[in-house]
Amino acid sequence: MRVVAAGLSDVGCIRKHNEDNLLVDMELGLFLVADGLGGHAAGEVASRIVVEKVEEFIAQTAERDRTWPLDYDARIPYDGNRLKAALLLSDQAILDDIRENPERESMGSTVVACLVKGDCVTMAHVGDSRAYLLNPDGIRQITRDHSWVADQVANGILTAEEARKHPFRNVITQALGNGGELDVSIQELQVKELDRLLLCSDGLSGMVPDEEIWKIVQNSDSLAIAAEKLVKKALENGGEDNVTVVLVGFELDNILA
Numbered sequence: 530m531r532v533v534a535a536g537l538s539d540v541g542c543i544r545k546h547n548e549d550n551l552l553v554d555m556e557l558g559l560f561l562v563a564d565g566l567g568g569h570a571a572g573e574v575a576s577r578i579v580v581e582k583v584e585e586f587i588a589q590t591a592e593r594d595r596t597w598p599l600d601y602d603a604r605i606p607y608d609g610n611r612l613k614a615a616l617l618l619s620d621q622a623i624l625d626d627i628r629e630n631p632e633r634e635s636m637g638s639t640v641v642a643c644l645v646k647g648d649c650v651t652m653a654h655v656g657d658s659r660a661y662l663l664n665p666d667g668i669r670q671i672t673r674d675h676s677w678v679a680d681q682v683a684n685g686i687l688t689a690e691e692a693r694k695h696p697f698r699n700v701i702t703q704a705l706g707n708g709g710e711l712d713v714s715i716q717e718l719q720v721k722e723l724d725r726l727l728l729c730s731d732g733l734s735g736m737v738p739d740e741e742i743w744k745i746v747q748n749s750d751s752l753a754i755a756a757e758k759l760v761k762k763a764l765e766n767g768g769e770d771n772v773t774v775v776l777v778g779f780e781l782d783n784i785l786a
C-alpha cells in the first residue's frame with residue numbers, strides 16, 4: 530500500500546493566534562493534529578511540545594530494543610504502546626514546561642495521532658481532536674471525543690444533533706497538560722485502497738458537517754486540494770476557531786516487486 534498525505538492549518542477568522550499544530554512524517558508513517566488550549570500564546574507552546582515529543586519518541590522506538598520509559602500495556606500491540614507512551618510523555622513534558630514557566634499554567638493540548646504500517650493503522654487520541662475514515666461509501670468518525678456532550682450522546686441523553694449545538698459542546702473531559710489521570714484511547718484499524726483518514730481539530734469538525742467534509746474530499750483531485758478546500762469551507766462557515774486538517778490516503782502500489 531502506498532501512503533500519500535497532506536496537511537494544512539489556518540488561524541481562522543476570529544482568533545489572533547494559531548494554537549493548533551500538525552505533523553506529517555512520511556518516513557515514520559506518523560500523522561498528528563494537536564489543538565492547544567490556554568490562550569495568551571501558551572496553547573501553541575503546548576501543541577508544539579506534543580508534536581516534538583511524539584515525533585521524537587516514535588523515532589526512538591522504531592526498533593524494539595529500547596528500555597520502556599513507562600508501564601507497558603500488554604493488552605495492546607507494540608505500536609499502540611508506542612503512541613500511548615508518546616502521549617503520556619507529552620503530557621509530562623507540558624507539565625514540566627509549566628513548572629518552569631508558571632505564566633503558562635493554564636496551557637494544555639488535545640491530540641489525535643496515527644501510525645501507519647502497510648494497511649494497519651494505529652490511532653491514539655485525547656480530547657476532541659478527531660479522526661474520520663472516508664471512502665467512496667461514506668464518512669465515519671472513528672474517535673469518540675473525550676467531551677461532556679459525547680458522554681451525554683453515548684448515554685442516550687443527547688442526540689448527535691443536539692450535541693453539535695449544545696452550549697457545553699466545547700467542554701472536554703481530558704487534555705494533555707491538565708494534571709489529571711489520563712485515559713489515552715488506542716485503536717487499530719485495517720485500511721484498504723481508496724480509504725482516506727482525516728485528522729482534524731474542532732475548528733473543522735465544529736464548522737463543517739460530516740457529510741459536507743465527505744463531499745469535499747471525494748470531489749478533490751488530490752489530498753492537498755482537499756485540505757485547502759476543507760479549510761476554506763470552515764472559514765466560509767465562520768472560521769470561529771483555528772482550523773487544522775491532515776489527510777492520509779492509501780493507494781495500491783503499482784510496482785510489482
Ligand code: CA
Nearest residue numbers: 564731732770
Ligand atoms: Ca480548537
